[in-house]
Amino acid sequence: MSIDNTSLATELDFDTPAAKRLRKFRALKDKSASVGIAFGGISVIVAILLIFFYLLYEVAPLFHSAEIKQWQANGQAAAPYEAPGRGKTLYLTMEEQAEIGLRVTDQGEIIFFDTRTGDILQQQNIPVPAGTEITSFALASDASRIFAVGLSDGKVLAMKHSYKSTYPDGKRVITPFLEFPFGEEPLSVADSAVTELALNGDEEAWRIIASTEQGLALANLSFDENFITGEVETTVDTEALPKLRVPVSKLLLMPDRRWLLIAGNDNKLAVMDLAADGSETTQILDASTGNITGFSLLLGGNSLMVADDNGGISQWFLIRDDKNIWRLKKIRSFEGGTTAINGMSMEHRRKGFATIDTNGSLRLYNSTANRNVLTEQVVTGTASTIALSPRSNALLVEQDNKLSFWLIDNEHPEVSWDALWGEVWYEGYQEPDYTWQSSASTNDFEPKYSLMPLAFGTLKAAFYAMLLATPLAICGAIYTAYFMVPALRRKVKPFIELMEALPTVILGFLAGLWLAPFMETNLTGIFVCLLMIPAAILIFAFAWASMPKHIRYLIPEGWDTAMLIPVIILATFFGLWIADGVEQVLFAGDMREWITTELGINYDQRNALVVGIAMGFAVIPTIFSITEDAIFAVPKHLSYGSLALGATPWQTLVRVVMPTASPGIFSAVMIGMGRAVGETMIVLMATGNTPIMDINIFEGMRTLAANIAVEMPESEVGSTHFRILFLAAFVLFLFTFMVNTLAETIRQHLRKKYGSL
Incomplete structure (x- = not known):
């Protein structure tokens, strides 16, 4: 039996138009499938990479270093200007926008000035009675903006600096003014000159502590409002406190008005419980290895910051000991220099602070993160006073009766490896702990960002x-x-x-x-x-x-x-x-x-x-x-x-x-x-x-x-x-x-x- 090859080739013809179209369509499908699969796979990888880099883009600013630069006028760093007013600076600060500064001097002058140029915007004298002079100064807190001066006749006068914003013709105008929360007349607290002063309180009551040659005097202030006239009458009750066993160089009163902190001239630190019977001194501690040069309360008034002339900086707050007794304890030390610290300023809204030493080196810290976020030489020589703005984005530095204005970029000082992943000893805690608590109802809150x-x-x-x-x-x-x-x-x-x-x-x-x-x-x-x-x-x-x-x-x-x-x-x-x-x-x-x-x-x-x-x-x-x-x-x-x-x-x-x-x-x-x-x-x-x-x-x-x-x-x-x-x-x-x-x-x-x- 023979096979007709010609007819078989005709039946198995692979080059017919239909077969060619089928092969082209199949090749097109294969190519489309290959391209589609490759495109889909690459798209998934690209999408994942985009997510990765977007997250990295949002996270990266957390780890940017802080920066500081002097304010520039016409493209050049502005030269320091003469500090407005006469005398030694007792208090230096700024308002919210860091456009207006306030300087209080020992000559009784209160000067509001332009922070960039030094031009005086408003000036007035503290209403000190004739024949008396200012012998001490105390700040209640940066948030309250209330400060007081102690006088040589044993009286105390409290003031508050305030600001009003108006917008005539669509342009913002800030008007500073001075208030007297306890009245314009000085309050009688002691019988002799007030050498050191501390005060604190709230809307209901205030307490003033004055140090004199005879010892400590305490004054409790209460307020009674006349419902007919609306006038507020201030009542002052005074009492003497027991003599201290340490010489007084600085006083601080915590916001609860119970605990009085005393810095001594011989690096001693004393704690007095004003709620105890007899107001006895409960603790006397060695605060540092050198003489205390900085003594301030951190935001919220729960932590004490101590600096000394050896460059040491430490944080202290009250915790309960094994016997359930409150004790002031040193919580952490901060990495600083070896030269004396002669200026310290607390941040108004964060748990941070700034220091400057006798070499003119400025250091910015955050207490929760236990982190030195910036070290920068801002002046040559010794600066006498520094002041952070309420938003911590500006700084005033006083040196040789001249002021310089600096801009700060320090957005996220709370972040460090220890704060995110380590145990942190937070204010009010009995021991270090891992804690996540990102917000609270008070501005004094210490954020806790432990992951x-x-x-x-x-x-x-x-x-x-x-x-x-x-x-x-x-x-x-x-x-x-x-x-x-x-x-x-x-x-x-x-x-x-x-x-x-x-x-x-x-x-x-x-x-x-x-x-x-x-x-x-x-x-x-x-x-x-x-x-x-x-x-x-x-x-x-x-x-x-x-x-x-x-x-x-x-x-x-x-x-x-x-x-x-x-x-x-x-x-x-x-x-x-x-x-x-x-x-x-x-x-x-x-x-x-x-x-x-x-x-x-x-x-x-x-x-x-x-x-x-x-x-x-x-x-x-x-x-x-x-x-x-x-x-x-x-x-x-x-x-x-x-x-x-x-x-x-x-x-x-x-x-x-x-x-x-x-x-x-x-x-x-x-x-x-x-x-x-x-x-x-x-x-x-x-x-x-x-x-x-x-x-x-x-x-x-x-x-x-x-x-x-x-x-x-x-x-x-x-x-x-x-x-x-x-x-x-x-x-x-x-x-x-x-x-x-x-x-x-x-x-x-x-x-x-x-x-x-």
């Missing part, structure tokens, strides 16, 4: 979620992929994967409003069920295996698993039913109370156990789906070969299937962990959102993601708080990146190791 509680809470939530989800998901995937009959598998797998589509906000809502109260009420029942359900499954499995074959064969092979559903339901109800009796016998009728009193473990309704169950429920579908696919994808010939060689199904699973599928299983666990770490809504709604560091499963936590969701809407754009929230997002991004990188490395290692099976 440690948030990172700890993130890992804690992920740990408990993975502790629940990982064994359940992997074991379920093993049974579904390897032991379950195909017909049942086709029903079970889509149902579990459908759980992944459930919005996490719904899970968080249910966890917070239903699961948390239910677990609090039935805590004993939960733990009884955790014991009853596995026991019931094992008992049922043993009983079912022991039944006669003609009964077991009534259920189609592989469908006997469905019989566990009623077993689990019955075991759950039984566990909840006997829980009350178990609680009465073992926990005296209240497991929560027993845990708190006997074990010393606090119980919060919204705790890590609730989060673990709710978030585990969200993570299970992810781990299950990927693990099940990895096990099901193991080539069947490997299983058949193992079974043919005499291995049992369980041995085949453990020694052949699981090692081969291990890269996929490991990837599933890592992806599930990434989901748990980044989860927001469940943690936000199912925990108390308390940033604490406690592994206790009955305590709540706050995670990085939840903290960002809660606080980002209320943070001021560009503020330290705002950028630290971006830093938290950056940390979360890096953590996820490192975990995924590690996971991919281990997965590739496992693939190479078991790829030859």
Whole structure:
């Protein structure tokens, strides 16, 4: 039989117009698919890089160094100008916009002047009675703007500098003026010249402490308003205080008007409790190694800053000792120079301060971060006085009766490695601690930006979620992929994967409003069920295996698993039913109370156990789906070969299937962990959102993601708080990146190791 090659070639012609169009269309589809896949992959990488660099862009300003430069006029640094007024400076400050300065001199002159040029805007004299002179000065606080002068006749006159802004013709005009909060007449406090002075108070009452040659005198001021005339009458009650055992060179009164701080001429520091009987001196300390040259209260009046002529700077505040007695304690020292510090100025709205030494070196510090943010030579020689503006963006420096005006760029001094990741001793705390507390109702608040509680809470939530989800998901995937009959598998797998589509906000809502109260009420029942359900499954499995074959064969092979559903339901109800009796016998009728009193473990309704169950429920579908696919994808010939060689199904699973599928299983666990770490809504709604560091499963936590969701809407754009929230997002991004990188490395290692099976 012969074949006609000509006719065969005609029938198999690959160059027909239709075949050519088909090949061109197929080539176009292949090219489009290649380009589309490459474009999609590159786009994902570019998107991730853009997110990375945007986060870095928002975070980078936190770590910029502070800068200072002299104010320029016509493009050149302005020359220092003569300090307005006569005499020695007692007080130097600026108003909010740093446009108007105030200088108070020992000659009784109060001069408001232009900070840039020195031009006098307003000048007046302190109404000192004839025949008396100013012998001392005291500032209540920068925030109150109230200061007082002590006179040679034992009287004290308090004043307040204020400013009014108007906008004639659309141009801002600031008008300074002087107020007398306690009246224009000096108050009689002592019988002789006031050599040192301190005052503090609030709207209801004030207290003045005056030091004279005879000792200390105390004056309590109270105010009575005449409801008819509206006039306020000031009542002064004076008393003498016990003599001190240290010479007085400086006095400070804390805002609560209870604690008097005294600096001595011989580097001694004394503390007097004015609320104690007899107002005894409670402490005498060695404040420094040299003579005290700087003695001021930090913003809020809770911390004492001490500087000396050896260049030392230290921070002190009151804490309770082992006997529950208040003691002044040195908290931290700051890195400074070796020359004497002769000028110190506190920031008005942050826990920072500035110092200048006899060499003219200016240093800016932040107390919370324990950080020297700037060291700069601003003058040659010794400067006598420095003054920060209320916004800490400008500085006045006085040297040889001349003033120079400087501009400061110091946006985020609160940030340091120790402040973010280390234990910090905050004001009012008994010991150093990791604390996140970004805002409060007072301007004197000390921000606490430790990311440690948030990172700890993130890992804690992920740990408990993975502790629940990982064994359940992997074991379920093993049974579904390897032991379950195909017909049942086709029903079970889509149902579990459908759980992944459930919005996490719904899970968080249910966890917070239903699961948390239910677990609090039935805590004993939960733990009884955790014991009853596995026991019931094992008992049922043993009983079912022991039944006669003609009964077991009534259920189609592989469908006997469905019989566990009623077993689990019955075991759950039984566990909840006997829980009350178990609680009465073992926990005296209240497991929560027993845990708190006997074990010393606090119980919060919204705790890590609730989060673990709710978030585990969200993570299970992810781990299950990927693990099940990895096990099901193991080539069947490997299983058949193992079974043919005499291995049992369980041995085949453990020694052949699981090692081969291990890269996929490991990837599933890592992806599930990434989901748990980044989860927001469940943690936000199912925990108390308390940033604490406690592994206790009955305590709540706050995670990085939840903290960002809660606080980002209320943070001021560009503020330290705002950028630290971006830093938290950056940390979360890096953590996820490192975990995924590690996971991919281990997965590739496992693939190479078991790829030859």
